[in-house]
Amino acid sequence: MTVSRTDLANAIRALSMDAVQAAKSGHPGMPMGMADIAEVLWNDFLVHNPKDPNWLNRDRFMLSNGHGSMLQYSLLHLAGYDLPMEELKRFRQWGSRTPGHPEYGYTPGVETTTGPLGQGLANGVGMALAERLLSAEFNRPGHDIIDHYTYVFLGDGCLMEGVSHEVCSLAGTWKLGKLICFYDDNGISIDGHLEPWFTDDTPKRFEAYQWHVVRDVDGHNPDAIKAAIEEARSVKDKPSMIVCKTIIGHGSPNLAGTHDCHGAPLGENEICLTRDNLGWPHEAFTVPEEVYAGWDAREKGQRAQAAWNERFQAYKAAYPQDAAALERRMSGELPANWAETVKGYIDGLLQEKPNIATRVASGKAIAALAPVLPEFVGGSADLSPSNNTLWKGARELVAPVISGNYIHYGVREFGMSAIMNGMALYGGFLPFGGTFLIFSDYARNAVRMSALMHQRVIYVFTHDSIGLGEDGPTHQPIEQVNSLRLIPNMRVWRPCDAVETAVAWAMSVENSEGPAVLALTRQNLPAQNHTDETLAGIRKGGYVLSEAANGQPQGILIATGSEVALAMGAQARLAEQGVHVRVVSMPCVELFDKQDAAYKESVLPAGITRRMAIEAGTTGLWYKYVGLQGAVLGMDRFGESAPAGVLFEKFGFTVDNVVSIFQGLQAK
Helix, strand or coil: CCCCHHHHHHHHHHHHHHHHHHHCCCCCHHHHHHHHHHHHHHHHHCCCCCCCCCCCCCCEEEECCHHHHHHHHHHHHHHCCCCCHHHHHCCCCCCCCCCCCCCCCCCCCCCCCCCCCCHHHHHHHHHHHHHHHHHHHHCECCECCCCCCEEEEEEHHHHHCHHHHHHHHHHHHCCCCCEEEEEEECCEECCEECCCCCCCCHHHHHHHCCCEEEEEEECCCHHHHHHHHHHHHHCCCCCEEEEEECCCCCCCCCCCCCHHHCCCCCCHHHHHHHHHHHCCCCCCCCCCHHHHHHHCCHHHHHHHHHHHHHHHHHHHHHCHHHHHHHHHHHHCCCCCCHHHHHHHHHHHHHHHCCCEEHHHHHHHHHHHHHHHCCCEEEEECCCHHHHCCCCCCCCEEECCECCCCEEECCCCHHHHHHHHHHHHHHCCCEEEEEEEHHHHHHHHHHHHHHHHCCCCCEEEEECCCHHHCCCCCCCCCCCHHHHHHCCCCCEEECCCCHHHHHHHHHHHHHCCCCCEEEEECCCEECCCCCCHHHHHHHCCCCEEEECCCCCCCCEEEEECCCHHHHHHHHHHHHHHCCCCEEEEECCCHHHHHCCCHHHHHHHCCCCCCCEEEECCCCCHHHHHHHCCCCEEECCCCCCCCCCHHHHHHHCCCCHHHHHHHHHCCCCC
């Protein structure tokens, strides 16, 4: 039995309004408005296999306007993914695979977590870039094994968010011709009709970004939609924006075209009227077999993957080393010589004992590790010389040639971070990007999304304190390190020397459970004395760097980064006065907190309550280590403009002041 496109699209509308009604919350308007676009894309163009959602050469689909999540859940269910009807009935409920916004790792077929508007679009740019870079690296004449599209649905809100400007400008510069976006141009947001606050000429804006734009497409006319997609796919040297004129809540007799159906259930009466209006007589959560048959993509997807598997076997026979390298990278496994490379580099540092800034130490670590990590893709938000992220031997990505392993993002911290998330999600890449620590605030929501999705993305945030100096309080991070430590799944490293920096890099590369931040100094720091025991301690996040001279500490000084040297100086001064203290370096508090109780007790014995923490940042989080009776020397005010040495002295980061504060503490 032949099923009309209208019936196929109406299945999305019905499931979406039913699920939102059952949950008593959600956004039915967008799924109902974009159902026709989704039907044409998924049934006529999208190459995917519901039986293997992780197939390498699948097309990627992003729902940047993620509040309309029931559109994606309906598509996945209808196409044959492992998302049964019971999960749609449990939309937005505890433990379901249909959370309020699409979440990576919860639902098969969901490529990225969306909801914070604009970031799905940014992730899509990252995925399209990853496809371009991977194809340039691995494809061979007659063997196009990486060859697919990235499709993004987005709405007005995505385009109002500033990150859309950052990433779409880059996508045009990079000529990402396999990126095709669908703009749900319905003129409605939560507050109502957009005219009072969004009057951009969006097509002109994207033409200025060097995109191909298909204007004024009737988003409810399948033939017009199909023609627009075919036109977009014919343009190879530009990303495409298809501007789809739609009606939000399409099919609802009384609410269509209004903001009333944007973020609230239609209501039982309106749903009944909508069923009649759409000619959909079926009960809630009921889809006829012929409609399921019209949507089922399993057989077609398996055929597509089988054909690709044959091509890949031919590629593997012709280029066995390349095929093995691709398979290793996509699996996330590190090279066989990884541990040996790390050990050799750190052994060299132990002999050299360089007195250098940790940003310089980071650059040296990158240069040492990059030759064995072809998955490294570095970059910076226009601060490469300051962040030390560009290493000798890096291949810079410079348009129009889009290949290499180093990206100049321009002054686009948010866009850089969200694009890196897309690349990490794509697989085969380990992205890192740099900026000043203070500008992590620009990137914050994408950094949070890295952590939420457990993605291995490394943030190189330099100029980590008042040690920045003369640029003053606008550029001197005070609260940033501790605020980043508050993000779950994030490891924040503040190393004290080149050895701790190298271990931080190694641990960040090895960690497959989430992102890392490296907070690095502008100023030089002295090398500390390290042993096998301290090297093991760095990997545990906190350790005894220097024991009290008599082996019986009367107190503990805890420090990170540049302040470790200060703690060491205070230890020596106190010893001269007959007071023997232990110095604990804690480069990564998140790792230290995960150690077992016995290890933590060995570093911070409960019986030693005379404790002081030293860090050139806000003080609040340190009281869990020093106790309320302890002391914290930090910065609970903004800095000033002056040379770094003057600032440290004026704000009390001196040996004399540390000694004075510690002497004022009462021993137990």
